[in-house]
Amino acid sequence: MHAIQIHFHDRLDTRRLDQVREQLMSLPHVSNVEVEAGKDHDVLVEFEGRHNIPMSVMDVLHHQGLHPDITAC
Numbered sequence: 001m002h003a004i005q006i007h008f009h010d011r012l013d014t015r016r017l018d019q020v021r022e023q024l025m026s027l028p029h030v031s032n033v034e035v036e037a038g039k040d041h042d043v044l045v046e047f048e049g050r051h052n053i054p055m056s057v058m059d060v061l062h063h064q065g066l067h068p069d070i071t072a073c
Contacts, residue, residue, distance in 0.1 A: 001031065002049040003073040004057065008041045010066050017043075020064070027056050044073070 017035050024033045024045055032046040047053035054070055061068050
């Protein structure tokens with residue numbers, strides 16, 4: 001299993017974070033999306049390692065008008 005950490009520069013409320021989580025979970029090969037309690041700027045995405053998920057994640061987030069930084073874990 002591989003993971004990336006996403007840090008949002010945007011301020012996201014709980015409803016918006018839930019929407020982002022649901023959209024990321026709907027991507028093929030994504031197995032888990034976690035939002036850390038109290039850290040509304042950070043999300044962890046776990047995915048199957050043989051697939052180029054980080055680019056798919058960036059596409060989804062940019063399409064939503066978000067401006068994240070992504071770091072491999």
